[in-house]
Amino acid sequence: MKVCVIGLGLIGGSFALALKGHRLAECVYGVDASSRHAEKALELGLVDEIVSLDKAVEVADVIAIATPVDAIPQLAIKLLNRVSDKQIVMDMGSTKEELCELISQHPRRNRFVATHPMWGTEHSGPEAAVEGAFAGCNTVICEAEHSDKDAVAEVENIFKGIGMAIMYMSAEKHDTHAAYVSHISHITSFILATTVLEKERESDTILNLAGGGFESTVRLAKSSPDMWIPILMQNKYNILDVLREYIHQLEIFRKAIEKDNREEIRETINRANTIRKILDKK
């Protein structure tokens, strides 16, 4: 099988490495809009060859789009315009509703598989690609009923082959859940970092006093704007909904501290503690 990965950053680069590491592809081609990224990806051995989009359509059995989410729909449509009934186009983006709507009426929609492998780090670019990524995590496949069975089966094989489990979901449900368990975490981290940098002018003090707790909560604040602005825009309404609730809960907690309401604070922390039961199952 020949695979072409479009977008050779954290996700695309790690996916290319995983394909090669698990011998799932005899050849991995790469496409990247940035020639610097393309060269770097080749130099790092993430892909075997850099090709044009046209060449990709000519040679690849599977074309995986791993660009920022704002570039995915147009690329998906251009690729579906050109591929045959044997080829498969898939994406790996963090939002699904906009994409699935835009391709919904395409006559070759059936050759597309919309996926979101739930893995990532706060780093970006080809240098951020790591071996062993994705393993042990879940991939969501959205609207599998609109894709050909052979295409879904092939994509499932690839994800299972790199150590992932598969879940199925509507694009709408996916975007709601992703806002809760992924997108909001990035916002809380970005703003925590901003607040601390604003209030704490002595960066040496942050450096010296920050323990593992602080590092853990602001880790995601290192994430790339090029990846995250499109996600925030495409999943805007779900994200605003969770964000409003988060601010509301913070206000309630702030007032409880102001009033020395120990009992209310205790109830909130006890409720927060129950997240342990969920996370420790993992």
Add this chain to the structure above:
Amino acid sequence: MKVCVIGLGLIGGSFALALKGHRLAECVYGVDASSRHAEKALELGLVDEIVSLDKAVEVADVIAIATPVDAIPQLAIKLLNRVSDKQIVMDMGSTKEELCELISQHPRRNRFVATHPMWGTEHSGPEAAVEGAFAGCNTVICEAEHSDKDAVAEVENIFKGIGMAIMYMSAEKHDTHAAYVSHISHITSFILATTVLEKERESDTILNLAGGGFESTVRLAKSSPDMWIPILMQNKYNILDVLREYIHQLEIFRKAIEKDNREEIRETINRANTIRKILDKK
């Protein structure tokens, strides 16, 4: 040297283990208000013997208080009432202003060393004690000028002996900085967990979709209310100050998303990204 640790949970238990691991104490006594914790600490080998507070004063060269911060001032005063001019009393709490004020006029204030080793995890109780804790982190000593030189030197030796570096700070500065780089992170985690649990009723979905990012930002939400309520109360004004700023910054970001203001979002994320420069030095 004989050391007695009061409060055999995460911090006290790990400190006892570190003292034994680095052969800094020939004997480590333990005191705990909970007989279950005391028995467990003995069973786990954290301490050599469980003693009463009176016995601790009789036999120990150094007495370290590692209880929740609301219990520290009274214990500190009771111990200072009884110790000799050769003994040392120290605390390991996460707030310092209230404590330092309450002991400031004690005739034996000079035998007290106020410290905050900047290490912790989200776990609690004797079972949370781990070997190798504290190493590579910083300890803050507050108001060292009010402690006898020999007492400060001995406490420094202990912390350096378990692999820590020492910083000096006023109690007031300590509490301000601690609110920024430690206390606020716990609040953002508690409330993130509460919000997600509130909005996301399907806990299986959290379990299946939560990646490393979500886990990292809510890890601290597992922290104990018994430890954290007293910290929130004792450092109330600093914490409210940072919390108000955090909510304010979140509101600004929320409005930027609402208005599709990509440039403002980009500026905020770029500013947040600079936390990388600080954290990556560590």
